[in-house]
Amino acid sequence: DAKTTQPPSMDCAEGRAANLPCNHSTISGNEYVYWYRQIHSQGPQYIIHGLKNNETNEMASLIITEDRKSSTLILPHATLRDTAVYYCIVRVNTDKLIFGTGTRLQVFP
Amino acid sequence: ETGVTQSPTHLIKTRGQQVTLRCSSQSGHNTVSWYQQALGQGPQFIFQYYREEENGRGNFPPRFSGLQFPNYSSELNVNALELDDSALYLCASSLELMGYTFGSGTRLTVV
Numbered sequence: 001d002a003k004t005t006q007p008p009s010m011d012c013a014e015g016r017a018a019n020l021p022c023n024h025s026t027i028s029g030n031e032y033v034y035w036y037r038q039i040h041s042q043g044p045q046y047i048i049h050g051l052k053n054n055e056t057n058e059m060a061s062l063i064i065t066e067d068r069k070s071s072t073l074i075l076p077h078a079t080l081r082d083t084a085v086y087y088c089i090v091r092v093n094t095d096k097l098i099f100g101t102g103t104r105l106q107v108f109p
Numbered sequence: 110e111t112g113v114t115q116s117p118t119h120l121i122k123t124r125g126q127q128v129t130l131r132c133s134s135q136s137g138h139n140t141v142s143w144y145q146q147a148l149g150q151g152p153q154f155i156f157q158y159y160r161e162e163e164n165g166r167g168n169f170p171p172r173f174s175g176l177q178f179p180n181y182s183s184e185l186n187v188n189a190l191e192l193d194d195s196a197l198y199l200c201a202s203s204l205e206l207m208g209y210t211f212g213s214g215t216r217l218t219v220v
Contacts, residue, residue, distance in 0.1 A: 002151070043113070043199050043211030044152065087151060096142060096165055097201075097209060099151030 002100030003027065004088045009104040012082075018075040020103050022088030025069045030092055033064060035073045037084040038102070044087065047073065078107045113202050113212035121218045122190050130185040130215045132200030140164070141183040142209065143175060144199040152199055158183060187217075195219045 005023040012018040024033065032051050036044040048055055048062045050071075055062045061074040075082055087102040114133045122128050134141055140159045144152035154167035158177035172188040181202070187194055195218050201209040 041213075043201070043213050045211070046208055049208075085151075094205075096154045096157055096167075097144075097152075098154065099144075101151050 002098050003031075003090050004100055006086075006088055006100060006103045008101065009106070011106050011108060012075075012078045014080060014107055014109050015077055018078040018082065018105060018107070020073040020075075020086050020088075020105065021070065022073070023070045024088070024090045027068050027090050028092075031090045032092070033062065033068075033071050034089040034091060034097070035060070035062065036087045036089065036097075036099075037082075038087070039081075039084045044099075047086075078105075080107050080109065083107045113200055113210050115198075115200050115212040115215050117215060118213070119216045119218075121220060124190055124192060124219055126190050127186065127188045128190060128217060130187075130198050130200075130217070132183045132185070132202075132212060134181045134183070134202035135210045138202035138204050138210070139181050140203045140205065141177055141181065142201045142203075143183070143185045144201065145169070145194075146197040146199060146214070148196075155185070190219045192219050 032049050034049040035047040038044045048060050050062045064071045085102040085104050087099050116131045142157040143155040146152040155169050156166040157164045161177045174186045177183045197214045199214045201211045203209045
């Protein structure tokens with residue numbers, strides 16, 4: 001079973017920041033937080049991952065709370081092409097990916 | 110660098126038949142995982158192959174089987190197809206069990 005809880009859906013205006021929350025209260029010390037997204041009819045795409053510290057790359061930022069029980073994925077300037085299902089996954093680096101049902105993000109003009 | 114390619118992209122089979130789906134890993138990747146994604150659901154882990162050996166299996170019956178070849182490409186075989194096997198089948202490859210790159214999947218319809 002997935003070890004994360006995410007809201008089923010969110011909306012965001014184009015150009016605004018999209019903040020996607022994820023709860024992972026049972027995360028273990030050696031488990032990372034990964035984010036993937038899946039655009040309709042495509043395979044999941046890796047976005048970002050982190051262990052304790054906040055992370056940023058060209059796609060997004062990941063903010064992990066100090067107790068590591070929750071995190072937020074931030075898309076700083078959402079575009080229509082960011083409309084997708086976003087999956088938050090916790091895993092040991094060499095373990096399989098266990099997907100939940102994710103958050104369906106709808107970016108509107 | 111080439112990504113993960115899957116074939117065919119779409120397939121229609123009859124209940125009771127057998128099907129083989131194929132996956133070419135991203136160059137340099139030695140691990141392949143297969144996932145089944147039903148409509149409206151997240152992908153479900155079927156099994157994983159690491160250096161040609163099965164390295165983990167999800168909650169799928171034995172009629173789901175696989176192979177990984179020396180070039181690290183892979184096949185997923187499903188025997189005795191059932192209507193509920195209709196889904197998007199995703200292949201993902203990685204290097205040493207680390208970050209995964211997914212293919213676009215094979216959409217299987219069982220009628």
